[in-house]
Amino acid sequence: MTRWMDEEAGPVVRPYALIGGRTRSSGDALDLVALVTATGAAPSGGFVPGPEQERILTLVTGATSVADVASELDLPLGVVRVLLGDLQDHGLISIGRASASERILKEVINGLRAL
Amino acid sequence: MDFEPSDEPVALKILIAGGFGVGKTTLVGAISEIRPLRTEEVLSDRGIGIDDVEGVEGKTTTTVAMDFGRITIREGLVVYLFGTPGQERFWFMWDELSYGALGAVVLADTRRLTDCFPSIDYFEQRGTPFIVAVNCFDGADRYDTEDVRSALDLDPDVPVLMCDVRRRASAKTVLITLVEHSLKVLTASQSSS
Numbered sequence: 001m002t003r004w005m006d007e008e009a010g011p012v013v014r015p016y017a018l019i020g021g022r023t024r025s026s027g028d029a030l031d032l033v034a035l036v037t038a039t040g041a042a043p044s045g046g047f048v049p050g051p052e053q054e055r056i057l058t059l060v061t062g063a064t065s066v067a068d069v070a071s072e073l074d075l076p077l078g079v080v081r082v083l084l085g086d087l088q089d090h091g092l093i094s095i096g097r098a099s100a101s102e103r104i105l106k107e108v109i110n111g112l113r114a115l
Numbered sequence: 116m117d118f119e120p121s122d123e124p125v126a127l128k129i130l131i132a133g134g135f136g137v138g139k140t141t142l143v144g145a146i147s148e149i150r151p152l153r154t155e156e157v158l159s160d161r162g163i164g165i166d167d168v169e170g171v172e173g174k175t176t177t178t179v180a181m182d183f184g185r186i187t188i189r190e191g192l193v194v195y196l197f198g199t200p201g202q203e204r205f206w207f208m209w210d211e212l213s214y215g216a217l218g219a220v221v222l223a224d225t226r227r228l229t230d231c232f233p234s235i236d237y238f239e240q241r242g243t244p245f246i247v248a249v250n251c252f253d254g255a256d257r258y259d260t261e262d263v264r265s266a267l268d269l270d271p272d273v274p275v276l277m278c279d280v281r282r283r284a285s286a287k288t289v290l291i292t293l294v295e296h297s298l299k300v301l302t303a304s305q306s307s308s
Binding site: 031032033034035063065067068071096097098099100102104105106107108109111112113115 | 183215
């Protein structure tokens with residue numbers, strides 16, 4: 001088995017063709033539960049979102065986690081991070097990462113009890 | 116309950132750790148509102164050489180990548196459960212998974228208690244709040260939580276509980292115990308700073 005071929009899944013290199021072979025971008029540090037939201041801005045500066053990026057923009061009209069975006073698109077996380085990084089660089093999405101306060105944790109405990 | 120409509124959406128991350136075959140994916144599946152999104156492979160002959168399945172007969176697949184479930188508490192407040200890869204060749208994913216995590220559940224199997232040592236060491240070193248949940252497998256000897264605590268050399272403030280990860284109610288108790296513990300740790304750190 002070569003590095004780029006998985007017997008079950010087929011070639012693993014292909015998704016990276018979507019991002020011009022890059023494996024790094026400004027999206028590198030994106031946490032799995034960072035929340036992505038489309039800003040609604042129009043693409044500018046000659047940037048044309050690819051088909052996958054268009055799908056992301058449709059998906060994240062409401063805050064959506066990076067993990068959910070990756071599973072919805074059925075693409076490797078590394079690829080999704082690069083796609084998101086590009087969208088962020090061009091102002092088409094905003095990315096938030098709110099931390100847990102005491103109040104939020106209490107709310108989670110109550111919410112879990114009510115399940 | 117104080118509810119501020121201006122609240123930013125919040126997504127929280129809980130890790131489910133423990134040795135191979137201990138029931139991480141089952142726990143996620145028991146409580147998640149979505150079928151766990153997972154990347155699993157059926158163990159091939161080649162895989163069996165890598166994964167020690169002694170003592171975990173009946174387990175035919177192993178989680179080799181990201182595996183997560185989701186619980187919506189309310190609109191704008193979602194808890195994600197991430198199963199950590201159970202094999203050492205996937206350790207590189209742990210730092211990323213544990214970054215910003217609310218806490219971790221370390222699942223233990225009393226038949227192979229040493230399997231959870233690496234997870235415990237990891238969370239102790241990182242200062243991630245964690246609890247130990249002992250999954251009571253059919254056919255495994257039952258132990259007292261205090262026996263487990265001393266066998267694992269846990270700090271007295273680390274909660275230890277017995278569970279059956281196949282049962283939703285039990286999975287719920289495990290998560291509540293963890294979040295209560297995380298809250299305690301958070302409150303303590305705030306009052307000391």
